[in-house]
Amino acid sequence: MSIGEYESLTYRLYTEQKWDSLLLVGERAISEGHDYFYMRARVGIAAFELQKYIRASIHFEAALDFNSNDKFVSGVLYHAYMYSGRVDEARIFLSTLPPSLAKSISTAPGKPMIYLETGPAFSDNVKQFETSRQTGSGLYSEAYLNKNSYYFLAGTVLPVGYKFSVNAAFAKLNFNKNRRVDIRYIDSLSGDYAVSQMEAYLSPSFLRGNGKFRISPAFRLSNVSLENPLSSDDSIVQKMIGSPGTTSYNDIGFGGEISYLAPFWVTTVGLWSLRVDDSKYTQAGASFFVRPLGNLNLYTNTALTLKISQGTKQYIFNQLVGGKLFGKVWGEAFLTIGDISCTGENNLQVFYNAFDKVKSRFGTRLILNVNDHLKFSLRGQVFIREGTELFFTETGKAGIYSYNYQTLSITGGMSWNLQ
Numbered sequence: 001m002s003i004g005e006y007e008s009l010t011y012r013l014y015t016e017q018k019w020d021s022l023l024l025v026g027e028r029a030i031s032e033g034h035d036y037f038y039m040r041a042r043v044g045i046a047a048f049e050l051q052k053y054i055r056a057s058i059h060f061e062a063a064l065d066f067n068s069n070d071k072f073v074s075g076v077l078y079h080a081y082m083y084s085g086r087v088d089e090a091r092i093f094l095s096t097l098p099p100s101l102a103k104s105i106s107t108a109p110g111k112p113m114i115y116l117e118t119g120p121a122f123s124d125n126v127k128q129f130e131t132s133r134q135t136g137s138g139l140y141s142e143a144y145l146n147k148n149s150y151y152f153l154a155g156t157v158l159p160v161g162y163k164f165s166v167n168a169a170f171a172k173l174n175f176n177k178n179r180r181v182d183i184r185y186i187d188s189l190s191g192d193y194a195v196s197q198m199e200a201y202l203s204p205s206f207l208r209g210n211g212k213f214r215i216s217p218a219f220r221l222s223n224v225s226l227e228n229p230l231s232s233d234d235s236i237v238q239k240m241i242g243s244p245g246t247t248s249y250n251d252i253g254f255g256g257e258i259s260y261l262a263p264f265w266v267t268t269v270g271l272w273s274l275r276v277d278d279s280k281y282t283q284a285g286a287s288f289f290v291r292p293l294g295n296l297n298l299y300t301n302t303a304l305t306l307k308i309s310q311g312t313k314q315y316i317f318n319q320l321v322g323g324k325l326f327g328k329v330w331g332e333a334f335l336t337i338g339d340i341s342c343t344g345e346n347n348l349q350v351f352y353n354a355f356d357k358v359k360s361r362f363g364t365r366l367i368l369n370v371n372d373h374l375k376f377s378l379r380g381q382v383f384i385r386e387g388t389e390l391f392f393t394e395t396g397k398a399g400i401y402s403y404n405y406q407t408l409s410i411t412g413g414m415s416w417n418l419q
Contacts, residue, residue: 001029001032003029003034006025006026006029006034006039007034007038007039009025010022010025010026010029010039010042010043011042013025013042013046014042014045014046017049019045019046019047019049019050020046020050022042022043022045022046023043023046023047023050023052026039026042026043026046027043030043035062036066037063037066037067037070040059040060040062040063040066041059041060041063041070041072041073043059044056044057044058044059044060044063044073044076044077044080045076047059048076048079048080051083051295051297052293052294052295053080053081053083053084053294053295054080054084054086054263054264054291054294054295055294056076056077056080057077057080057081057084057086057263058263060073060076060077060080061077064077069098069101071101071104071105074097074101074105075104075105077093078090078093078094078105078106081093082372083295083296084263084291084294084295084296085291085296085299086261086263088207088211088214088261089211089261090106091159091162091163091207091211092162092163092207092210092211093211094106094162095161095162095163111159111417111418112156112157112158112159112418113156113157113415113416113417113418114154114155114156114415114416114418115153115154115155115156115157115169115413115414115415115416116153116154116155116413116414116415117151117152117153117411117412117413117414118150118151118152118153118411118412118413119150119151119379119409119410119411119412120148120149120150120151120409120410121148121149121150121151121407121408121409121410122148122407122408123146123147123148123149123385123405123406123407123408124405124406125145125146125147125385125387125405125407126145126147126178127405128387128403128404128405129143129145129180129387129389129403129405131403132387132401132403133389134389134391134401137184137393137394138182138184138391138392138393138394139183139184139392139393139394139396140181140182140183140184140240140390140391140392141180141181141182141389141390141391141392142179142180142181142182142389142390143179143180143387143388143389143390144177144178144179145177145178145179145180145387146175146176146177146356146385146387146405146407147176147177147178147192148176149173149174149175149176150173150174151171151172151173151409151411152171152172152173153169153170153171154169154170154171155167155168155169155170155201156168156169162207163206163207163208163211164204164205164206164207165204165205166202166203166204166205167201167202167203167204167205167349168201168202168203169200169201169349170198170199170200170201171197171198171199171200171201172196172197172198172199173196173197173199174194174195174196174197175194175195175196175197176192176194177192177193177194177195178190178191178192178193179191179193179228179229179230181230181240181241183237183240184394186234186237187232187234187237189230189232189237189241190230191229191230192229193226193227193228193229194226194227195224195225195226196224196225196226197222197223197224197225197353198222198223198225199220199221199222199223199351200220200221201218201219201220201348201349202218202219202220203216203217203218203219203256203347203348203349204216204217211261212260212261212262213258213259213260213261214258214259214261215256215258216256216257216258216259216347217254217255217256218253218254218255218256218257218272218344218347218348218349219252219253219254219348220252220253220254220344220348220351221250221251221252222250222251222252222253222351222353223248223249223250224248224249224250224251224277224353225246225247225248226246226247226248227244227245227246227247228241228242228243228244228245228246228247230242230244231244249277249278251274251275251276251277251351251353252274252275253272253273253274253275253344253348253351254272254273254348255270255271255272255273255283255344255347255348256270256271256272256347257269257270257271257285257347258270263294264290264291264292264294265288265289265290265291266288266289267286267287267288267289268285268286268287268288268289269284269285269286270284270285270286270347271283271284271285272284272344272348274342274343274344274351274353276342276353276355277353277355279309279310279342280309281307281308281309281342281343282307282308282309283305283306283307283308283343283344284305284306284308285303285304285305285306286303286304287301287302287303287304288301288302288303289301296322296323296324296330297323297324298321298322298323298324299321299322299323300319300320300321300322301318301319301320301322302318302319302320303317303318303319304316304317304318305317305318305338305343307339307342307343309342314338314339315338316336316337316338316339316340316343317336317337317338318334318335318336318337319334319335320332320333320334321333321334322365325366328368328369328370329366329367329368329369330366330367330369331364331365331366331367332364332365332367333362333363333364334361334362334363334364334365335360335361335362336358336360336361336362337360338358338360339357339358339359340352340358340361341353341354341355341356341357341358342355356385356386356387356388357385357386357402358383358384358385358386359384359385359386359404360383360384361381361382361383361384362381362382363379363380363381363382363409364379364380365377365378365379365380366378366379372417373416373417373418374414374415374416374417375414375415375416376412376413376414377411377412377413377414377415378410378411378412378413379409379410379411379412379413380408380409380410380411381408381409381411382406382407382408382409383406383407383409384404384406385404385405385406385407386402386403386404386405387402387403387404387405388400388401388402389401389402389403
């Protein structure tokens, strides 16, 4: 076909909104050398309407090579980036436009995104301990049991220009626990107590290499406060169970990650150092995020983490699959195999500084995209944990005995982009 015939046909398909045919015919015309602004714009719109956003962005980018100041194509290219989850590329694109055009597409940089998360967690630790605890003659038994907890997080991502942003958050966690101590022939003690955590998080993010690389250092500080609920009139027993009162200490994590941003995938590597109750841990990780359809109707994230402490190495594997379920609702399912205690997640956005071993974790999340600016989410997670009991036999031989229990966490969240 001649250029005139392709022009007439693609224009008719565009006006009739026959997007599948337009995409097929238009890309054939381009492959035959009929490449110009209106052809690229029409084919890009066809791909956009079919939710093939990465494919659309390729054609819009080519269209802007012919006419770099076209407001309409610039606007749909920006949204093609955003709808395929390429937020950083969208910001870099705006930085290349004249300020007036960039502002007409999206508000000027500096408007934050605010996010909140909150919810309870419930545990069957007490029940499983009663079922699995050591029986028979023993001199001493001690256990720390989880009952329930509550979590609250508030944070913001604040853009500073188009290539720099700051993620800052505050979190408060409260854990309700129970301590059990049994001393043969002397005393049996049980007391409920609370562990309170106040956490602060800071992570600046830099875009480099024309938006191909994202560098994100991170720092997290967690102040832990706990009390000893047990007391005794017997001075010997009191010495054994520790002094009453409140203890406070700080857990710290710092490090960062570097991501390479490609249209269909993102690969990330990171390194962090963590101190949990004066014990030091080193964490290294790599993840691979893929959007195979060129949109967020289907995406996967595979991550492998190495935890090193006192010469021991442990590997943690995480797999997430997400995508569009119907309408404005997205869903995710995820599975983690390995002990995530004393590690950070998502560049320290989550800090697991409890000592109970986590054997595995699985869960799901529902996401409601109300519009381009407002999202709600509901997440449920089940943690398979390992509880322990310190037990001395009647001969004085000490042993730490383990058993499994579960924790169910339910978290509701919201993010609001003020741009």
